[in-house]
Amino acid sequence: MSSDQRNHAVPQLTPLQQELLLELRQNSARAVMLHQLISEKLGLNATDHKCLDFLNSAGPVTAGRLAKLTGLTTGAVTNVIDRLEQAGYVTRDKDPNDRRRVVVKPTGRESETIPPLFDSVFRATHNILMGYSEQELRVILDFFKRCNAMTLEEMDKLKQD
Secondary structure (H helix, E strand, O other): OHHHHHHHHHOOOOHHHHHHHHHHHHHHHHHHHHHHHHHHOOOHHHHHHHHHHHHHOOOOHHHHEEEHOOOOHHHHHHHHHHHHHHOOEEEEEEEEOEEEEEEEEOHHHHHHHHHHHHHHHHHHHHHHHHOOHHHHHHHHHHHHHHHHHHHHHHHHHHHOO
């Protein structure tokens, strides 16, 4: 797509907005690459690794709930769960509230293998955060919450097309 076509797709941006969008794109791409490298060290693909991260945050969930959390289709999530189960990262159990449904839960293996891979990243991020006031952090937090919600909305649009 030419720059002329892109300019018609979005409103005119200020130089600061353009710079911020460029940095967001770079951050997104680098995050994908970082998680790909970490995933390879774990013997997983990046999607499986990030789904495992969602499972660790959410706790035991159904495949449908994991699909909603990740924005993936239920078919894609079923394949992810199959691979994570085969790798020993999750188990499937009957839902105690509805025996027809299955709940997916982490086995705990990830708590041994994943945190050491992120120690340096967490320390570096902490150092960056320390450079901002509480008010600035609230603005940054609001921005990321809104970006995360927008991303899920855009994923839903793409799935419907």
